[in-house]
Amino acid sequence: MIFYLAPLSRGEVGSRSDPGEGLLLRQSIETKRRAERSAVFVVPRNHSRAARRSANMRAIRSKNTTPELTVRRLVYSLGYRYRLHRKDLPGKPDLVFGTRRKVIFVHGCYWHGHGCKVGGTGAKSNRDYWGPKISGNKARDKRRLAELRKLGWKCLVVWECETSGLRGLERRIRKFLD
Ligand SMILES: [Zn+2]
Known part of the structure; x- marks a missing residue:
């Protein structure tokens, strides 16, 4: 895996508005990636398939997934x-983004049912x-986006599959x- 973003500059780390996020982002991407990879082996192999699948799903659906960190890193580097x-x-x-009254969701294509190649694939079983x-x-x-919009929040959904093309994502x- 190649990182497309330049490392965050020193000045951005631990800024008053957002203490520690820059540092966290730098440290956590590799750690999380390792955790996600090893999550598959959380449950011993002699457990039932269903139990293993449930455990994997819990592990994989946790917060701070790699696509989310990619987006956070990008947004942070843009100065927001x-x-x-x-x-x-x-x-x-x-x-x-409180003062802008805007939110971004980062959705995994599989679990959130994106209509892309990733979201639509997977063994039939x-x-x-x-x-x-x-x-x-x-x-x-869908319900949550509707609720947020009703409360006056603008919402952007970034899909996991979009996080590999950082230039397009940055534009969006x-x-x-802005
Ligand atoms: Zn997708």
Whole structure:
């Protein structure tokens, strides 16, 4: 995996509005990636398939996933400051820009049912198993966006598959936040 972004400059780390986020972002990407990779082996192999799948799903769906960190890193490097996972807002948006009244969600293509190649793939047995769960996630996402918009928040959803093309993503984020 190649990092496309230049390292954050010293001055940005631990700024008053956002203490520690720069440092956290630099340290955490590799750690999280390792954790995600090893998550597959959390449950011993002699457990049932379903139990293993549930454990993997819990591990993989945790916060601070690599796509989310990629977006945070990009947004941070563009000079925007934000709060993370504000619990008082519907859906606990991943990035919250309070004064702009804007939020960004970073969605994994599979679990949130994106219509892209990643979201639509997976073994058929796997889709039969998780299909209802994914439909539920999609419906819930839609409800939460509607609630947020009703409260006057502008929302942007960034899909996991979009985080590999950083130039396009940067344009979208700038357009949304400016
Ligand atoms: Zn996708």
